[in-house]
Amino acid sequence: MNDQIDSSSGDEHGELGDAEYSEFMELATHEGFDPEEIEGAIDEAGHGPLPVLAVVGRPNVGKSTLVNRIIGRREAVVQDKPGVTRDRVTYEAEWAGRRFKVVDTGGWEQDVLGLDAAVAAQAEYAIEAADAVVFVVDSTVGATDTDEAVVKLLRRAGKPVVLCANKVDGQSGEADATALWSLGLGEPHPVSSLHGRGTGDMLDAVLEALPEAPEQTFGTAIGGPRRIALIGRPNVGKSSLLNKVAGEERVVVNEIAGTTRDPVDELIELGGTVWKFVDTAGIRRRVHLQEGADYYASLRTAAAVEKAEVAVVLIDTSESISVQDQRIITMAVDAGRALVVAFNKWDTLDEERRYYLEREIETELAQIAWAPRVNVSARTGRHMERLVPAIETALQGWETRVPTGRLNAFLGELVAGHPHPIRGGKQPRILFGTQAGTRPPRFVLFASGFIEAGYRRFVERRLREEFGFEGTPIHISVRVREKRGRKK
Secondary structure: OOOOOEOOOOOOOOOOOHHHHHHHHHHHHHOOOOHHHHHHHHHHHOOOOOOEEEEEOOOOOOHHHHHHHHHOOOOOOOOOOOOOOOOOOEEEEEEOOEEEEEEEOOOOOOOOOOHHHHHHHHHHHHHHOOOEEEEEEEOOOOOOHHHHHHHHHHHHHOOOEEEEEEOOOOHHHHHHHHHHHHHOOOOEEEOEOOOOEOHHHHHHHHHHHOOOOOOOOOOOOOOOOEEEEEEOOOOOOHHHHHHHHHOOOOOOOOOOOOOOOOOOEEEEEEOOEEEEEEOOOOOOOOHHHHHHHHHHHHHHHHHHHHHOOEEEEEEEOOOOOOHHHHHHHHHHHHOOOEEEEEEEOHHHOOHHHHHHHHHHHHHHOHHHOOOOEEEOOOOOOOOHHHHHHHHHHHHHHHOOEOOHHHHHHHHHHHHHHOOOOOEOOEOOOEEEEEEEEOOOOEEEEEEOOOOOHHHHHHHHHHHHHHHOOOOOOOEEEEEEOOOOOOOO
């Protein structure tokens, strides 16, 4: 077979070469698809990592309400009480045909560190991964000392900022918004996130501030080290692991929540290769600050994942696999990063715990059975040599591309041998497909009717069996042929 699976990519038509694209479009047109529809599907599926917009500001200025307005649905939790912990802090949004990610930094107060410090820390973590920032100020209150502290932070960060003067519910509030020119961040955009007033104009400004694509292009810089995020719940051993692979005490391990304020990226040589490890250590729980510490951990994790190419998820084998472990894994998968699961403290397991842990892995982590697994001890350094091969395997899967000819031969055999179940007297059929992008692999399948989720999972499973894709999530989108008259 001449077609080979590779990691190369083209610059036009998603990642299809010119000849491959022409052949594919001829096939698509023959099956009754509109060429513009095909191009739109490939472009949509073939995008790289989306630009990131951080929404920051002090507590209770309406950030979560604004996030819900931007994403067009009620997902971010809105509550007057500070300290509300959310499972997710990153959402996908679209405005005027452009897609981007929104990071909701929601407000809560950590009195032990002082309000200014808490807001500044919260904003830092979100801005770290952002391409642009929406700074939300309560126009009915005006600029406070805390707002001024955030302004200083934003100026140091050097990211584009769109100033949102929130809670302007009518013409009478316009003067309050005008007063925010004093912050020195440019034009205040009067908005009522509750009622939607002015949000369109503000989002137009957001699109001007956001890049068309992220400035960072993963893995393409010559000699640039690959970026690895060590993520996991508090006290799982992230600092210890980073220190062990570095061969020295690079990260201070401290039990005080919030002591690590500035994430430091560590350049470390492993297996003859220099890697850049994104530090997410330093968040620890205290009982009376449990909600806040968990929230900070989630925000830091989201920021680290957005910056990385590979997420190494650490799991403490001495404890049962928790819902929090699963949420962190889901965060990495949803972000489309290559994934390695490192089971820490493996040297402490007795036979009984090892037996039950294997059962937990089978049941609780079945959705990521494709991820390379390493059993390590950050304390003793056991099996650390297995970490680099696992990371390299995940990166290879993340960048793998299947040529369209080989993919369609596979799909033809698959549909013939295992057709979609008949529903409502009709049997939808996958007609053809293409891989529109890599990092992670993204496929577009074109079908004669709606393809059920169960059958999509079946297709994904067979794709992995046939082509590998170890260590990477796979994104599959389906376009259904529009019903219209066709000449026989």
